[in-house]
Amino acid sequence: MGRSPCCEKAHTNKGAWTKEEDDRLISYIRAHGEGSWRSLPKAAGLLRCGKSCRLRWINYLRPDLKRGNFTEEEDEVIIKLHSLLGNKWSLIAGRLPGRTDNEIKNYWNTHIRRKLMSRGIDPATHRSLNDAAQNDQVQPNTISFASSASAVVKQEQDTSITSKSSTFGGVMENNKDGKRTMLEHCPDLNLELTISPPRLNESDEPFKNLERSLCFGLQNSNKDCNCVDGNNTSSGIRNNTTATSSYDFLGFKNTGVWDYRRLEMKLN
């Protein structure tokens, strides 16, 4: 006894969409709006599964989609978000207007994974590849995003540092032997559901507001939550949200209220 199929398989087309099918779907949604995907194919005269219609619309036909290559900035945003959220492609897509979860997922698998590998970073954990091999253990009492990707990378003890650079909130160090090491990159999530900020350089102006422990507002009361900056109402977290007029924890300038439970921005 399995789940009932989402549609009548025998009488549905599969594979690539034709121009005519696209046109039918577009004109139907323009006339009736999105939603009711299950009944849409029949109503629109399409021999397609409702799920297929939804996917085609969301990933390809929607008018607000941004087509074309990803920018460097978008790359870094994706990496940064992935280090915090893991493979939550829809949440990541929510932060990149005009990009879809499917597009970002594909882009991650084809480009960014390789890019991180070439930087010596494990794309799954966001740890230095060297370090990840040596340090697979997760500390007790720590919920790690590791599969999901957070990590604090230990500093190599006797490497002489010749230069530093900052990437997506982490700090890369070039050692004398030419190896690059990620010092602190992605924060760990402990049982208090707080995220420690990455260590920042003076030059990391947009990320300076990370110089406090980040709390997702999940403590029992505001009293318990020590992450709120009492002197500054424009930052800090209250009632599961943080209002900030400067930059949020991802380094985005924003003017709204970030809801950490829903992982979405409420506009002021």
Add this chain to the structure above:
DNA sequence: AACTCCTTCAACCGCGTGCGA
């Protein structure tokens, strides 16, 4: 030119979740 291998990305599939009955 012909073949194989690799890369990309649209599309599919199964499962989890929310919600109303």
Add this chain to the structure above:
DNA sequence: ATCGCACGCGGTTGAAGGAGT
């Protein structure tokens, strides 16, 4: 509390095109 439906998500697949030999 339970069930079924609809939707959304993330992992995977496979066709198409490009690169290499």
